[in-house]
Amino acid sequence: MSQEKVLLEIENLRKYFSVKAGVFKKKRVQAVESVSFSIFKGETLGLVGESGCGKTTLGRTIIRLYEPTSGRIVYDGTPIYDSEKNIAVDMLPFRRKMQIIFQDPSASLDPRMTVGEIIGEALDIHKLCSGSQERRDRINELLDEVGLNTEHANRFPHEFSGGQQQRVGIARALAVEPEFIVCDEPISALDVSIQSQVVNMLEDLQAEKNLTYLFIAHDISVVRHISNRIGVMYLGQMVELGESYEVCSRPMHPYTQTLLSAVPLPDPVKSRARQRILLEGDIPSPVDPPSGCRFHTRCPYATDRCRQEQPRLKEHISGHYAACHLLDKG
Numbered sequence: 001m002s003q004e005k006v007l008l009e010i011e012n013l014r015k016y017f018s019v020k021a022g023v024f025k026k027k028r029v030q031a032v033e034s035v036s037f038s039i040f041k042g043e044t045l046g047l048v049g050e051s052g053c054g055k056t057t058l059g060r061t062i063i064r065l066y067e068p069t070s071g072r073i074v075y076d077g078t079p080i081y082d083s084e085k086n087i088a089v090d091m092l093p094f095r096r097k098m099q100i101i102f103q104d105p106s107a108s109l110d111p112r113m114t115v116g117e118i119i120g121e122a123l124d125i126h127k128l129c130s131g132s133q134e135r136r137d138r139i140n141e142l143l144d145e146v147g148l149n150t151e152h153a154n155r156f157p158h159e160f161s162g163g164q165q166q167r168v169g170i171a172r173a174l175a176v177e178p179e180f181i182v183c184d185e186p187i188s189a190l191d192v193s194i195q196s197q198v199v200n201m202l203e204d205l206q207a208e209k210n211l212t213y214l215f216i217a218h219d220i221s222v223v224r225h226i227s228n229r230i231g232v233m234y235l236g237q238m239v240e241l242g243e244s245y246e247v248c249s250r251p252m253h254p255y256t257q258t259l260l261s262a263v264p265l266p267d268p269v270k271s272r273a274r275q276r277i278l279l280e281g282d283i284p285s286p287v288d289p290p291s292g293c294r295f296h297t298r299c300p301y302a303t304d305r306c307r308q309e310q311p312r313l314k315e316h317i318s319g320h321y322a323a324c325h326l327l328d329k330g
């Protein structure tokens with residue numbers, strides 16, 4: 001894997017949703033707020049954070065399944081979105097390069113289409129096969145790549161287990177030979193016994209095809225071993241980003257420390273001895289996020305400065321970024 005070349009550059013990306021709050025009123029949900037980071041070619045970047053912190057919204061906005069509210073997205077040197085320069089390119093050619101695997105495989109597959117039709121549709125949209133034989137062969141090849149067989153092409157999604165449905169979702173994403181895939185919690189709806197099979201398959205496919213992944217998970221323990229780097233989100237913002245080992249062994253942000261303190265250690269004695277940091281209260285609403293540092297309402301170290309001034313994501317040691325005023329002291 002080469003970490004030198006940047007595949008995706010995200011700058012000050014925002015995604016707000018407008019939702020009804022009564023008959024005439026509307027509320028603005030600040031789901032993603034000024035997020036900036038890069039994704040390197042061939043890497044797996046794990047994205048973690050509590051439910052509702054904006055992981056799915058960020059993943060979908062990066063590939064413009066959701067239209068951004070503002071910011072800049074550059075894919076392999078080409079700006080595909082830039083609110084300041086009024087750039088919003090036609091995404092059809094980029095859909096071949098950027099794909100997504102959804103969290104809930106059963107909901108993401110059309111129940112009226114056979115598996116062959118689902119995979120074939122992706123091939124048709126991008127005109128990737130010149131005849132019906134080539135199309136059939138390609139569908140069979142894709143089924144084989146994800147551990148399914150040719151007979152499965154004529155079946156409907158409900159005739160499959162959750163793990164098999166997710167394999168179909170992966171085959172559909174692979175059909176267009178993408179370079180970048182947003183894996184949005186691809187294993188969290190699956191039985192624990194098959195989660196590692198699907199993760200192993202995604203890792204093998206990555207090595208074989210030199211894919212780049214943004215791998216979203218609730219739980220840092222799911223991504224720590226498969227990610228080259230980890231990004232931690234809190235209430236729509238990136239609060240820490242760095243090499244996976246660095247973030248997990250020397251977490252800088254109090255929120256990351258909390259997430260890691262909840263991960264059980266392999267040694268039960270050490271696990272019991274370690275102090276678990278409990279967060280008070282629920283994640284605040286992105287409709288009316290806290291002033292200053294968005295984490296201040298739950299942070300054990302919050303000061304007046306935290307309530308007033310928003311900390312910026314800064315590089316504190318090489319490649320390790322965090323957004324916390326505490327880190328400015330030394």
Ligand SMILES: Nc1ncnc2c1ncn2[C@@H]1O[C@H](COP(=O)(O)OP(=O)(O)OP(=O)(O)O)[C@@H](O)[C@H]1O
Nearest residue numbers: 017019029031050051052053054055056057058286
């Ligand atoms: N289409 C939408 N319309 C309005 N609000 C939305 C929409 N999608 C997401 N949100 C809101 O944006 C915020 C971020 O949601 P998002 O689904 O991105 O979080 P998440 O981190 O993926 O959560 P989870 O771990 O539960 O999947 C939430 O407050 C959510 O309610």
Ligand code: SF4
Nearest residue numbers: 293296299306324325
């Ligand atoms: S800036 Fe303040 S409130 Fe925010 S994480 Fe750091 S210490 Fe906690």
Ligand SMILES: [Mg+2]
Nearest residue numbers: 055056057185
């Ligand atoms: Mg999500």
